[in-house]
Amino acid sequence: MHEIARLAGFYAAHGVWSVADGETLIPMLGYVDADGGQGMDRLVFDDVGDAARAGQAALEEGRDGRIRAALVVDAYLHLDRGKVDALIVDAVEYGTERQALTMAVPYLPRSSPQGFAVYRPKFIDVTGVEEPDYAALADAFFAGVDSHERAAAVWNEHLLDESA
Numbered sequence: 791m792h793e794i795a796r797l798a799g800f801y802a803a804h805g806v807w808s809v810a811d812g813e814t815l816i817p818m819l820g821y822v823d824a825d826g827g828q829g830m831d832r833l834v835f836d837d838v839g840d841a842a843r844a845g846q847a848a849l850e851e852g853r854d855g856r857i858r859a860a861l862v863v864d865a866y867l868h869l870d871r872g873k874v875d876a877l878i879v880d881a882v883e884y885g886t887e888r889q890a891l892t893m894a895v896p897y898l899p900r901s902s903p904q905g906f907a908v909y910r911p912k913f914i915d916v917t918g919v920e921e922p923d924y925a926a927l928a929d930a931f932f933a934g935v936d937s938h939e940r941a942a943a944v945w946n947e948h949l950l951d952e953s954a
Contacts, residue, residue, distance in 0.1 A: 791889050791916075793883065793930075794858055798860045798879045798891060798893055800937055800938050802934070805818070806945045809877070815863070817841045818862050822859070823855050831848075846861060846880070857883065874896045877894070877897065878914075896910075908945055913928075
């Protein structure tokens with residue numbers, strides 16, 4: 791499960807880096823192959839909703855030789871205070887006992903009065919383990935963020951150390 795969280799962190803950081811300048815995030819599917827090779831597919835469609843649905847289908851079905859994957863899409867997170875922009879990260883470990891996690895990285899878009907900012911990530915769902923160790927998963931997630939040096943610098947520069 792820690793490798794899934796680490797992969798989710800890496801691609802969440804890449805997503806933050808992508809939206810920091812006000813650009814629209816093209817949904818992306820990052821993956822690790824059985825030989826340890828890592829890659830990413832950008833899901834370019836005329837409609838972002840179609841791209842997100844195609845990414846979710848690809849994540850669910852998996853591809854031969856992939857051991858884990860993470861899908862990052864730009865969406866809204868509905869909180870008590872209203873809807874908030876967020877990157878939603880779905881990550882899966884393929885195999886006989888599938889494990890998965892879903893996280894949200896709420897953010898303020900560059901166009902907001904306060905400018906671009908990143909809030910603390912939120913766990914939405916963890917499946918495939920009986921009692922998730924959320925502290926250890928968060929550590930693995932942030933290790934993944936930090937492993938993407940250029941994106942981590944943007945994340946850390948714009949981090950609001952508070953929940954959305």
